[in-house]
Amino acid sequence: MNVFQAIIIAIVEGLTEFLPISSTGHMIIVSSLLGISKDEFTKLFEVVIQLGAILAVVVLYWKKFFVFDKNRLNFYLKLAVAVLPALISGYLFSDMIDKMLESPLTVAITLLLGGIILLFVDNWFKEGTIDTDEKISMFTALRIGFFQCLALVPGVSRSAASIIGGMQQKLTRNVAAEFSFFLAVPTMAAATGYKLLKGRELLLAHPENLKLLLIGNVVAFLVAMGAIKFFIGALKKYGFKMWGYYRIVVGLIILVAMMMGYTLEV
Template identity: 70%
Template sequence: MSTLEAVIIAIIEGLTEFIPISSTGHMVIASSVMGINGDEFTKLFEVAIQLGAILAVVVLYWKKFIDFGKWQFYVKLILGVMPALILGFLLHDYIDAWLESPLIVGCTLLLGGFVLLVVDKWFQNPTITSDEGMDYFRAIRIGLFQCIALIPGVSRSAATIIGGMQQKLTRHAAAEFSFFLAVPTMAAATGYKLLKNHEVLTSSPDNIRLLLIGNVVAFIVAMLAIKFFIGTLQKFGFKMWGYYRIVVGIIIIATIFLNK
């Protein structure tokens, strides 16, 4: 992986991690186009640069994360993250195999796009305006929705936001809880990946340098993307992202079959 390739993938991660279009799916496609998708360091890099993206959430919502008096918030995050951590650990090898399939990404982007076109009509009467209005069982149910995002191309943010709306949260509250839930989820996934593949990381000094660059770029871009997404979600809902997913999904699937 070159420095330019690392920066491109990091920009994609920062732009797409918190938008319901699947950061993993877009990174898989980008690495496939650049011809580096089969490299072990690329697989590690695509997970590890999530640290930069989640740091953006912590910085933007720092008051939320250091308010230790409201310990219920941390309990909800722990309960919400447990289903994906358990299932992700059990299916780790399968997930790694799925990550190498642009066809799976194309299909899930396409199907998810149709879901986003109608999701606003499904949940029209929200009653909870912040995570403080949630009980623990709602946090667990949202966490179960997050498990769907273990399939590349589904989008963790889309799954958790839809899960939040299904649990009567407003779009804004569901999006923010999705951001909060991303922190322990991606921190755990990154830590596990680094521990399991530390030989890959330390096999070359360039790998550490590229990972540092990737995290810095992902952090800066994610800061901008989060603010942009909250604004567009409030104004336009999910439809624009649904159309985007459908177009990208069709392009990916058509490209795969035309090149066979």
């Protein structure tokens, strides 16, 4: 991987991490097109630059994380409860997840099916009654966490799974989206830490990769700042249908390309 490739993948991460279109799926596709998908560092890079994206959430919603009041402990506890299912599932099924990450067919199918679901989400969940995160109970947070586990399958989208889970639990569309952003912080921080621990020998053997990780995180952070603001505005105005159509188109393009003999190398 060179600096140009690192910047391209980081832009993709920043743009897609908080949109319901699967950042992992898009990075798999882009790294394959760049010809670096088989590189072990690329797989490490695609996880670790999520740290830059989640820092965008912390900066944009800094009051939620750093202004301490009587509700702050409950806020942290809800995030801790909600992240548990993904942490446990990710640990138990890490080998299976790694194998699915090597399947472009899995990405194509989940993008397509997820897109079809997004076409109907706005009609399924019209009347959210939980309009602030303070009203989210611990049990509700846990159930949203179980929905997030669906995103362990590449192409599903962590954002889509947790937002739909929130709306199914009677959160309004905006509150579900914001809670999904908050939940991304411990979820992806844990994934990043675990990946760094597993890949420490790769980094120690090639110190120049640290520079690429730094560049990638900075780019992902800057791009994610804009993407989060854009998504909230678009969600209020258009709902989920536009993302559903996008996912369907991308999924079909990948399937058609594979049927024509083009192989994504992962």
